[in-house]
Amino acid sequence: MPNSISFSCAATLIWCFSSLLLHSYSSSAPYSNETDHLALLAIRSHFHDPIGFTTSLNNSINLGQWTGVTCAHRHQKVTKLDLRKYQSLRGFLSPYVGNLSFLRHINIADNSFHGEIPREIGNLFRLETLMITDNSFSGLMPTNLSRCSNLIAFHANNNKLAGEIPEEIGCLFKLQKLSIRRNLLT
Numbered sequence: 001m002p003n004s005i006s007f008s009c010a011a012t013l014i015w016c017f018s019s020l021l022l023h024s025y026s027s028s029a030p031y032s033n034e035t036d037h038l039a040l041l042a043i044r045s046h047f048h049d050p051i052g053f054t055t056s057l058n059n060s061i062n063l064g065q066w067t068g069v070t071c072a073h074r075h076q077k078v079t080k081l082d083l084r085k086y087q088s089l090r091g092f093l094s095p096y097v098g099n100l101s102f103l104r105h106i107n108i109a110d111n112s113f114h115g116e117i118p119r120e121i122g123n124l125f126r127l128e129t130l131m132i133t134d135n136s137f138s139g140l141m142p143t144n145l146s147r148c149s150n151l152i153a154f155h156a157n158n159n160k161l162a163g164e165i166p167e168e169i170g171c172l173f174k175l176q177k178l179s180i181r182r183n184l185l186t
């Protein structure tokens, strides 16, 4: 019995130590992807943030430390963009968003984004959730959205999207949730 206790303590210690090492390694690695860096800078420059929530967007350190940005640790590729909680952002969603090639989740709900949903979103074949509820996006739903073959949820209630729902959306076989109420769709 005492042997097995000390064995499990040693195992726990080794585990703690290695996670500590892994953690310090990942948080000190500089960002390695200039494409993602440029895309974030472009995205940031297309909206206005009157209350200053995103002023800590920072171009000199780990991309994962930018406000609202989550990165995959090993490659410093952006996997999640979550600007929902800031709630006062006003402007366009930059087409550069389509360059964040590892992006899985976009949540910019409850802001004042307007203009069209950039077609470049269709380049994000890893995208699983796209949440743009309660904004003022207008124009057509981009046909290119149908290229996001891993899309599971698209929430766009309460925008100004117009015209027909593109047939191609029917090709999104993984799509489970589509909410597009309170738009101008026909």
Ligand SMILES: *[C@@H]1O[C@H](CO)[C@@H](O)[C@H](O)[C@H]1NC(C)=O
Pocket (backbone or CB within 6 Å): 032, 033, 034, 035, 036, 099, 101, 102
């Ligand atoms: C950054 O990402 C782009 C596109 O996703 C890729 O082509 C490029 O090789 C990556 N660069 C590095 C240094 O990881």
Ligand SMILES: *[C@@H]1O[C@H](CO)[C@@H](O)[C@H](O)[C@H]1NC(C)=O
Pocket (backbone or CB within 6 Å): 055, 056, 057, 058, 059, 060, 061
């Ligand atoms: C950028 O990051 C560094 C290091 O964390 C910090 O000292 C600096 O204040 C940040 N700049 C802005 C504009 O937030």
Ligand SMILES: *[C@@H]1O[C@H](CO)[C@@H](O)[C@H](O)[C@H]1NC(C)=O
Pocket (backbone or CB within 6 Å): 035, 038, 039, 095, 096, 098, 099, 120
């Ligand atoms: C990223 O996207 C923009 C606009 O969609 C494009 O002009 C630019 O060349 C792209 N590539 C890189 C590597 O930033």
Ligand SMILES: *[C@@H]1O[C@H](CO)[C@@H](O)[C@H](O)[C@H]1NC(C)=O
Pocket (backbone or CB within 6 Å): 119, 120, 121, 122, 123, 144, 147
């Ligand atoms: C839209 O998708 C088509 C292919 O279906 C592609 O050729 C085109 O480049 C895409 N447009 C953008 C802006 O990504």
